[in-house]
Amino acid sequence: SFTLALVGRPNVGKSTLFNRLVGKRLALVDDQPGVTRDLREGEARLGDLRFTVIDTAGLEEATDESLQGRMRRLTERAVEMADICLFMLDARQGVTPADEVFAEILRKKSAHVLLAANKSESNASDAGVLEAYALGLGDPIRISAEHGEGMADLHAVLMPLADAFEARALEQAPATDIELTEEEAAEGEGPLFSRSKPLQVAVVGRPNAGKSTLINRILGEDRLLTGPEAGITRDAISLPVEWKGTPMRIFDTAGMRKKAKVQEKLEKLSVSDGLRAVKFAEVVVVLLDVEIPFEQQDLRIADLAEREGRAVVVAVNKWDLEDEKQEKLAELKEEFNRLLPQLKGAPLITVSAKTGRGLDRLHDAIVRAHEVWNRRVPTARLNQWLTGMLEAHPPPAPGGRRIKLRYMTQVKTRPPGFVVMASFPEKLPESYKRYLVNGLREDFDMPGTPIRLTFRSQS
Numbered sequence: 001s002f003t004l005a006l007v008g009r010p011n012v013g014k015s016t017l018f019n020r021l022v023g024k025r026l027a028l029v030d031d032q033p034g035v036t037r038d039l040r041e042g043e044a045r046l047g048d049l050r051f052t053v054i055d056t057a058g059l060e061e062a063t064d065e066s067l068q069g070r071m072r073r074l075t076e077r078a079v080e081m082a083d084i085c086l087f088m089l090d091a092r093q094g095v096t097p098a099d100e101v102f103a104e105i106l107r108k109k110s111a112h113v114l115l116a117a118n119k120s121e122s123n124a125s126d127a128g129v130l131e132a133y134a135l136g137l138g139d140p141i142r143i144s145a146e147h148g149e150g151m152a153d154l155h156a157v158l159m160p161l162a163d164a165f166e167a168r169a170l171e172q173a174p175a176t177d178i179e180l181t182e183e184e185a186a187e188g189e190g191p192l193f194s195r196s197k198p199l200q201v202a203v204v205g206r207p208n209a210g211k212s213t214l215i216n217r218i219l220g221e222d223r224l225l226t227g228p229e230a231g232i233t234r235d236a237i238s239l240p241v242e243w244k245g246t247p248m249r250i251f252d253t254a255g256m257r258k259k260a261k262v263q264e265k266l267e268k269l270s271v272s273d274g275l276r277a278v279k280f281a282e283v284v285v286v287l288l289d290v291e292i293p294f295e296q297q298d299l300r301i302a303d304l305a306e307r308e309g310r311a312v313v314v315a316v317n318k319w320d321l322e323d324e325k326q327e328k329l330a331e332l333k334e335e336f337n338r339l340l341p342q343l344k345g346a347p348l349i350t351v352s353a354k355t356g357r358g359l360d361r362l363h364d365a366i367v368r369a370h371e372v373w374n375r376r377v378p379t380a381r382l383n384q385w386l387t388g389m390l391e392a393h394p395p396p397a398p399g400g401r402r403i404k405l406r407y408m409t410q411v412k413t414r415p416p417g418f419v420v421m422a423s424f425p426e427k428l429p430e431s432y433k434r435y436l437v438n439g440l441r442e443d444f445d446m447p448g449t450p451i452r453l454t455f456r457s458q459s
């Protein structure tokens with residue numbers, strides 16, 4: 001579970017939203033005399049999501065001159081306590097100088113900021129919503145806390161983040177060197193990650209790489225786009241879609257930027273969009289333009305995706321423009337291996353978002369990369385494999401003392417992480433580690449996912 005802080009200047013509607021999320025349970029928290037009302041905390045429900053919500057609204061009735069300073073300190077405290085901040089604006093008033101102050105605090109202090117344009121139940125708030133894009137905090141979610149509107153959109157935005165926090169919490173659980181039984185290993189992650197959850201995909205790439213075209217085509221292929229979330233259009237940050245039978249949520253950075261229309265902030269926005277998209281995603285599709293592939297920006301985002309441990313699929317778009325397809329493909333593969341060695345084994349798919357060619361293969365590569373990212377290899381098989389690897393190519397013996405790799409086990413998935421128990425692991429050369437990682441990738445068929453391999457000392 002996660003903690004959401006409602007942040008913003010007085011009277012934007014934080015309390016109203018707090019009350020709506022917490023409902024009747026509020027009374028238990030709030031009505032106790034003597035409890036300081038500076039920060040209120042409650043257990044929120046939004047659809048199937050359960051989380052803690054913090055409200056900084058307690059000061060709204062305060063009248064002393066130091067209100068601003070206290071509000072500021074309170075906000076900073078709430079931001080520290082929260083996993084996600086929901087920055088609220090009054091859409092009818094647009095962005096005020098006081099809002100800018102809060103936006104600045106959030107930009108500096110919070111990793112995850114969502115923007116809500118409240119009181120947007122009428123068209124009179126359209127201008128205010130547009131202004132909100134200029135804050136550079138992403139796509140404002142139009143809500144009306146008072147009328148309960150926009151709650152489905154809020155849910156749609158929170159859900160992938162909630163998943164990400166769940167996954168993160170699991171990743172950070174201490175690695176264990178207790179050997180799992182094969183049964184346990186075969187169970188994988190268990191019910192936390194039920195297969196029915198939509199696969200979270202981000203399409204990232206430079207402006208004009210064709211992200212919008214690709215996403216529109218994917219949405220166009222979803223003949224089944226109905227059901228409870230059908231009302232969620234491209235206004236939302238993530239789009240539910242059933243693509244070729246696979247439920248997905250696609251993080252739409254292109255749509256966000258198109259609406260921003262703030263040219264001078266384009267670069268800044270696209271970098272932060274990319275970051276957000278990568279954090280949200282399970283699979284990151286790095287979309288390249290065949291006419292200008294592997295630009296700095298492409299390399300940076302691909303590298304980021306790898307470091308964040310996401311599954312990566314590289315798609316080369318506008319393939320319809322290419323005449324010498326064979327030669328070009330060989331050239332791209334060579335460049336890819338040279339420029340992005342850390343993504344070795346990631347699939348490179350050629351597509352045309354415009355004509356639709358190659359999209360079957362792209363779909364399959366995404367599903368495959370996701371599956372591999374989630375994979376768990378049974379410990380017995382791993383150790384058989386390790387024995388073979390050691391025989392084929394024994395580790396070096398610096399100073400006459402052979403480094404012994406005794407035994408290994410997979411300690412996590414998403415992406416797969418392995419621990420090897422070894423004597424003097426600090427002496428093991430990088431080249432030997434690469435030998436093992438490449439071997440794992442090939443022998444267990446794990447393309448398109450980062451593999452984490454760590455060594456623990458055991459003499």
Ligand code: GDP
Nearest residue numbers: 207208209210211212213254317318352353354
């Ligand atoms: P975005 O900024 O990444 O969202 O890029 P867009 O989807 O807006 O596409 C930029 C331009 O490239 C538009 O003029 C598209 O029509 C064009 N485009 C996108 N995909 C393809 C493709 O597969 N082939 C060709 N020839 N043009 C494409």
